[in-house]
Structure formats: C-alpha cells, structure tokens
Amino acid sequence: MSAARIWVVDDDRSVRFVLATALREAGYAVDGFENAADALDALEQRGAPDLLFTDVRMPGDGGLALLEKLKARAPALPVVVMSAYTDVASTAGAFRGGAQEFLSKPFDLDDAVALAARTLSTSAPVAEPPPAADAAPADALIGDTPAMLTLFRAIGRLAQAPLSVLVTGETGTGKELVARALHRESPRAQRPFVALNTAAIPAELLESELFGHEAGAFTGAQRRHVGRFEQADGGSLFLDEIGDMPLPLQTRLLRVLAEGEFFRVGGRELIRVDVRVIAATHQDLEGLVAQGRFRADLLHRLDVVRLRLPPLRERRGDVAQLAERFLAAAAQRFGTPLKRLSKPALERLMAHDWPGNVRELENVCWRLAALAPGDAIAREDLDQALGAEPARAADAGEAWEALLSAWARAQLAEGRANLHADARERFDRALLEAALAHTGGRRTEAAARLGLGRNTLTRKLGPGRKRR
Ligand SMILES: Nc1ncnc2c1ncn2[C@@H]1O[C@H](COP(=O)(O)OP(=O)(O)OP(=O)(O)O)[C@@H](O)[C@H]1O
Helix, strand or coil: CCCCEEEEECCCHHHHHHHHHHHHHCCCEEEEECCHHHHHHHHHHHCCCCEEEEECCCCCCCHHHHHHHHHHHCCCCCEEEEECCCCHHHHHHHHHCCCCEEEECCCCHHHHHHHHHHHHHHCCCCCCCCCCCCCCCCCCCCCCCHHHHHHHHHHHHHCCCCCCEEEECCCCCCHHHHHHHHHHCCCCCCCCEEEEEHHHCCHHHHHHHHHCECCCCCCCCCCCECCHHHHCCCCEEEEECHHHCCHHHHHHHHHHHHHCEEECECCCCEEECCCEEEEEECCCHHHHHHCCCCCHHHHHHHCCEEEECCCHHHCHHHHHHHHHHHHHHHHHHHCCCCCEECHHHHHHHHHCCCCCHHHHHHHHHHHHHHHCCCCEECHHHHHHHHHCCCCCHHHHHHHHHHHHHHHHHHHHHCCCCCHHHHHHHHHHHHHHHHHHHHCCCCHHHHHHHHCCCHHHHHHHHCCCCCCC
16 A cells, blocks of 8 residues: 655645655655745646645735635545644634644644644545634634644534533633634624523522513513523523522523424423534532532533533743733733733742632732833732732722722823813613623613613713623
C-alpha cells in the first residue's frame, strides 16, 4: 500500500520544515506549500491528498479561505487548521468551515503526528457548514493556558453539534460564559439564549418558570406566562446549578427532554419546542446520584458531553491576561486612566489561590481600579484589595460605596460638572439592569422588585433602550 499523502500549507518555512520532516519520519508522503494559491494549483494538477494541514494567517488567502475553496473542490479532504490564535471564534470558525481538527501553535511534533494518524483513520466527509455567526463577541473567553486552549477547541467543535452539554467547574470559573459561547457559535446563534439559575428561584415557582402557566393555574397566576423552554425555542436554554433542582421537577424535565413537548402548568395545549439544553453545576452530580438526590437518567441525558472548567489556581498563567482585561474594562467604565500592575503586584496575584476564581479576580481588579492611588498598582495595594475580598454578598455593599466614592473623587479631580446627575443615571442603570436580568427581562416584575412603578421604570429605561 502506498503511503498516505499529506500537504502542509504554511508561510512559515520552519514550521513547514519541522512538521513535514516529522510526518515523513512517520512514513507519510509529504509536500509543503508556502501559500494557499500554490496548494490549490497542485490540487488542480494532481488531485487531492489524503490530509492537509493549513496555517490560518498567511499572505494572500488565509487558511479559512483556503478551507472554503477546498471544501468546494474536494469536500472529502480532511483539513487540520493550525493557528497561534486559539480563541473560541477561531476554533468555531475553523470547525464551521468544515475543518476536521484544530491544532494550536506552538504544538508538540509527536502530538501533530498522532493527530495526522487519527484524522486519516477516522476521516469522513463533513456536513454542509452552517452560515457564519457574528464576529468579535464582547464577552469573549480569555485564556491561553493549555487547559483553556483545549476547552476552546472543544467549544468550537461542540457548538456545531446539537448535543446536550454539561459544564462543570467551581463557582466563578466561567460556566455561563462557556454556555454563551456554545450558543453564539452554533447554528442557533440568531435565536434566543435563555438562562435560568435553578438555585435562585424558589422551588415552588421553578416549574412554571421553566414550562410556563395558564391564567388561573394557581393562586396569583392572573395571566398566561410563557416559560423559559418556550422562550428558548429554536435557541439554547442554560440551566445553571442544575444540581439544586428538586427531584419531582427533575422527573418532569427528563420527560420533556425525552419527548420535546410539554403542557404549561394548568394548560391543555401540547407545546412542542426545539431547544438545546446546556446545564451547569459546581456540584458532584455523581455524588448526588449516589445519595439519591439527583436522577441518574437525567444526568445521562444532560451529560452527553462534559466540559470541565479548571479552577483559576490550576491555570495561573491566565491571571495576567485576565487582570489586564478587567482593569481596562474598569477604567473604561469609570472614565479613569488605565492602571497597570507592577511586577510585584502581578506576582502577588499569581500566588493567590482564588477560591472565587475568575469572578474573584474580576472583583479585585475593579476594586484596584477604583482604589489604588497612581497609575501603577503596587504590591501593597494588592494586600489591601485581596484582604478585602468580600466573602459574602452583604459585603459587596461596602465595596460598592468605596468604589462610588473613588469614582466621585476621580471625577471631581478632573473638574467634571453635573456629577450628581451622572451618578444618578449610572445608579439607576445598574439597578434596572440587575433587576431586569433577575426577572429575565420582565419589566413589571423588575419594577415590583425594585419598589418602583412600571411607568417609572419604563421612563428611566429611556426611549433608546431596546425591549428585551
Ligand atoms: N475565561 C474568562 N475570560 C473572561 N472572563 C471570564 C472568564 N471566565 C469567567 N469570566 C468572568 O468571570 C465572571 C464569572 O463567570 P461566570 O458567571 O460565567 O461563572 P460561573 O462559573 O457561571 O459562576 P457560578 O457557578 O457562580 O454561576 C463573569 O463576569 C465572567 O465574565
């Protein structure tokens, strides 16, 4: 049998050389091309190889444009996309374009050879790619440690498949962000992403929150309410803290997932929905199953694919990049100059254990942005900021006042006028957004929770604000 033919397309000569050499040593027949056009010419003349590796960023056509042309001319050719930029948008773009694998640069040569062998043995024609989603998400996942790159590749690949995903990880590790990325990069991206935190809603309201109710279904149900399942039709439903769901509701959820249809509480009309469920938990669900607190069959249905988010202390390499991003966001929000971390300050951050994970780091950065004097953040600022990390939500009140006061002082120092009106507006906006997020966008309920009239809330939201 003749050796499988592999083409390597990369404008970087050294990458071409080392990869081609390693593949040849493993017994493959390898050709290298320094740009997409040469590879396409060769395809015309010699027909397709058995496998092709391509870089993404190259002069002329990039790897994704090449991938598109290859898919038109040789749909069955498996393509491995290589890139130094492993974020979810890149990995999802590659898989959406029909890539078979995504190889993060720099890579280990043994891994690349193993990947070639695996791809050659399993390759099958790929399905029609769905249309591309919007680019450059604002809430992009940050990280370039190996654990995160592995995660980004998994998200990019899974986004295309209609499978249920279970996201596990400690509190504040980014589980919701992962769910949003899975949705955003999926063929469902133009349809709703609906989130429900099972732990945040009283058990007796959860059923109607999920499945809706008809008017008069129970005391207090004056009007028909459309549940989250219906709201998410065609899109994705994120069920956070799934381990906290009461057992009877687990039974109902299981049935709905199996049948794809349900009745609203007190309803007779059978509702059919097409929803991709992404569940998340910080708990050990197997442990809950063993204790009889979680249904094993529901676990199996939700856990078709599992994504584990590593705690921040297992990926300290990401701390600097995350901190930079949060400090920049805070500076922008406060309208203050950007503060940078001094080296000793960064070292202190890297050494911290981060029990609250990325959320804790985010809070610390916001506090530093508000409180640290000067443009460079010193180690001493950190001792204070880390020591003051609020363990309980109640403490957030104090931090908030300190931030507000710092903001006001910064504004006054810059000679800003009309501070009160400006602060009032931000204050209102923060409260309204929190309340609307809490009620899933329902204005009447949000107004009631804030102790405002609905009209007042609408007026404060202003004409420019989109209705959610
Ligand atoms: N990799 C990341 N890149 C950028 N921001 C992140 C990342 N991970 C988490 N965050 C930020 O940290 C905060 C917590 O993330 P998220 O709410 O997704 O965590 P979670 O695991 O769902 O938390 P919980 O279990 O408490 O609900 C958010 O503000 C989120 O934007």
